[in-house]
Amino acid sequence: MDLGPHAGFIWISYAVVAVTVAGLIVWLLADGWKQRADLEALERRGVKRRSSNK
């Protein structure tokens, strides 16, 4: 694919977007795993949310 004399600008633009979006996805997934693990660790200690006791 020939993107002409400014191909570098085009590829860098798409690469920056791809890396940032990938970074956001990894951060969201990792944060989700951490929050779930924290909550499960607390629940294993026998602590239950008040709303779940109803």
Added chain:
Amino acid sequence: MQTLTQRLANPTRFMELSARLLPWFVAASAILLVYGLYLSFFDSPPDYQQGETVRIMYIHVPCAWLSMMIYGLIALSSFGLLVFRHPLADVSAKAAAPLGAAFTFLALVTGSLWGKPMWGTYWVWDARLTSVLLLFFLYLGLIALRSALEDEGAAAKLTAVLALVGVTLLPIIKFSVNWWNTLHQPSTDFGATVDPSMRLPLLVMALAFTLMFFAMHLKAMRNEILRRRAKALRTQIIMGRDRLAAQGAAE
């Protein structure tokens, strides 16, 4: 009869609904993104003036659109928190801020990379570029203000007030290209100023990015609800310990 927002006011119900919706958002945005990238690179012509660099538009415009739409969502959520005390409003505003900052950063970077070959410079202090840079700083301000305060309730309210004050920036960004003489091109009129061969890839990419944001936002809101639940359990443990200590001291 309960409205949708009232039904979603229960975080447990929101977690159930979002768990069902999230895979659909992810799948739809992924399919549209692949289709949009195909159209952007293989099924759209170079521009008669800009040549191949017009392909940067297919990612720059969706990022710029999201930078403003996400701020609008934060402002709406902030209004929901301050006026209706909706339990999920602050969760929504907090979850959206880093995503808004990221897409505003991308709008600035891709615009800059598009500007260099077209304008001969990466940056000019014109009204559109400067107001979007201010929007980026506003996002950082919202994130910093929230993390600077330990009391989550106070942080939520102060951040909401700042978000509502900052919403005045949105019309300035939108109309800056009409009100002032800027290097940035005037607002895009999809019907009149974009050729149909470029309109389809642009619309598909804009839709793909919008759905991708909503998928990310749902996930970030779910994470925030889990974090608040864990925090509530930790508080329960501390309060239980304090109660036992007080009973022991009384006996």
